[in-house]
Amino acid sequence: MTTPTEDPADTVPKDTVPEGTAPSAAAASSDGVDETDRPPAAGPLTNLVIAGSVVVLGGLAFAESLRLGVGRASAPGPGTWPALVSGVLLILGIVLAVRFRQVDDAERFGRTGLLVLAAVATMPVFVAVVGTIGFEIPTTVLAFVWLRFLGREGWRTSIAISLGATVAFYALFVAALDVSIPHLF
Secondary structure: OOOOOOOHHHHOOHHHOOOOOOHHHHOOOOOOOOHHHOOOEOOHHHHHHHHHHHHHHHHHHHHHHHHHOOEOOOOEOOOHHHHHHHHHHHHHHHHHHHOOOOOOOOEOOOHHHHHHHHHHHHHHHHHHHHHHHOOHHHHHHHHHHHHHHHOOOOHHHHHHHHHHHHHHHHHHHHHHOOOOOOOOO
């Protein structure tokens, strides 16, 4: 407890402020994040390149989903959900491209970016295997790899969530919505 004559800065525990740093210098920003822990900003050129990549990816995915056939509102086709998702991706990419100079919270590419690339690289393998052996085993393995090795979750957590997610996807898409996807059971 402080007395009215004590300086509140003197009451900060020593282990919360780096040695040689005044308590006011270690203060967090208005959003509660310590500014010294943030990686450097990516910059406008990186923002524009990423926005362009998102637009291209969204556009290609949208074109492929139209090729699959979106159907009608009363009878959606196999490309309906991919068209919706890729359409949103395309719109968000365009918004980012328009605002590339105003966005200053994007981080420079680093280790976290490599983890995202590793996750994206597993998707073509997942898609290729699902058509051969069904979605249950590949979904469980993919979720486990993402959680355990990319997300660094514990073994038990990774196994439990992987199995739970697969059961939930099965219940939703196969049992409840009767979606025709390759499955074992």
